[in-house]
């Protein structure tokens with residue numbers, strides 16, 4: 017394969033090269049044709065002098081060329097300071113059309129006013145937009161930074177099954193699938209299996225994988241399938257250790273993103289990547305609600321008492337910025353009625369937290385209950401029986417104290433770039449009304 021990428025072209029000045037890419041723009045002037053070519057790393061100009069008789073065939077090919085076709089060009093790469101794109105241009109000797117593009121259904125360079133569903137129907141075209149391209153790179157970089165940090169802390173990456181026998185965790189909605197005439201479910205979280213790894217003695221594990229939620233809700237932050245970045249670690253003393261670890265993990269990820277893409281994010285999205293400092297502010301839910309009442313005259317709706325909702329998440333951000341100049345805030349001491357049975361409790365208070373970033377929950381975490389008898393008590397209280405029997409078994413044969421958290425990758429990307437909704441954030445959005453492409 018002889019593909020040379022745009023960002024490596026400067027190594028080939030004055031050489032005969034072959035370059036393949038998309039036709040980004042065509043400017044057919046009286047005396048000259050300019051074709052801007054594009055690959056995933058940038059753009060380069062190709063220039064054809066019409067007056068040169070040897071170019072007759074090339075001129076004809078370019079005259080029939082359509083935008084976004086993919087072509088392969090052979091020619092000489094020369095320096096030309098007058099060319100804005102990298103001060104170089106390709107002078108072609110041959111052009112081969114590898115794939116001819118039809119007229120595009122919309123201009124991906126100008127998505128203002130293009131319906132989001134049209135964009136999603138043609139997501140592969142929508143992704144050609146420079147911002148959407150950057151979003152993918154930023155997400156990859158964030159995950160890379162976090163992964164690297166975990167490897168440096170001796171974590172083991174695991175891959176847990178997504179097809180499971182029982183509706184898991186908290187009875188929150190799961191997808192049922194036909195399994196050779198019987199029922200199976202899609203995992204809403206690797207929760208039980210990452211805990212199983214703790215019972216196995218693996219100490220520190222993580223997984224980056226899809227999680228499925230059969231929630232028929234259309235919000236800007238919910239998808240029916242999303243990517244969950246899950247951590248579980250043993251021998252902790254309290255959930256404070258888990259929060260502390262998450263701080264380091266996010267700092268590692270955001271540092272990498274800022275270094276590599278900080279300027280580009282600022283340029284295209286107008287967002288500053290802010291690497292937070294430790295420790296992030298923490299507040300008990302009850303204290304937070306008092307502040308909401310005093311500051312914003314906000315009364316928590318009856319059904320949300322002991323829990324958070326979207327309005328409260330927004331106010332948390334406002335308050336955290338104002339009081340601590342922090343984009344992040346941990347909230348602790350939720351009501352046991354609102355938290356899953358596997359959270360350890362102390363004096364009836366779940367030993368867990370949510371982390372709010374820029375006004376949205378990005379994480380739920382906790383110390384887990386590793387003592388069989390206590391776990392059984394919690395499960396019974398929640399009315400969970402048969403469904404969690406297999407999970408209860410994990411704690412019968414020795415299991416270290418442990419805790420962990422789940423971090424929504426899609427939400428991280430969305431908040432990092434200040435995008436309006438998870439629909440335009442996910443590579444391919446999955447929601448109640450969308451299963452294609």
Ligand code: 4AD
Nearest residue numbers: 205207229238239242377378379380420421422424
């Ligand atoms: O808060 P959640 O439901 O927590 C759990 O999954 C637990 N088992 C804890 C764990 O250790 N995994 O999900 C964790 C995170 C949320 O904070 C949110 O960022 C994201 O996953 N998330 C979603 N993202 C997009 N669409 C949805 N429907 C999401 N549900 C949760």
Ligand code: MG
Nearest residue numbers: 370377379380
């Ligand atoms: Mg949660």
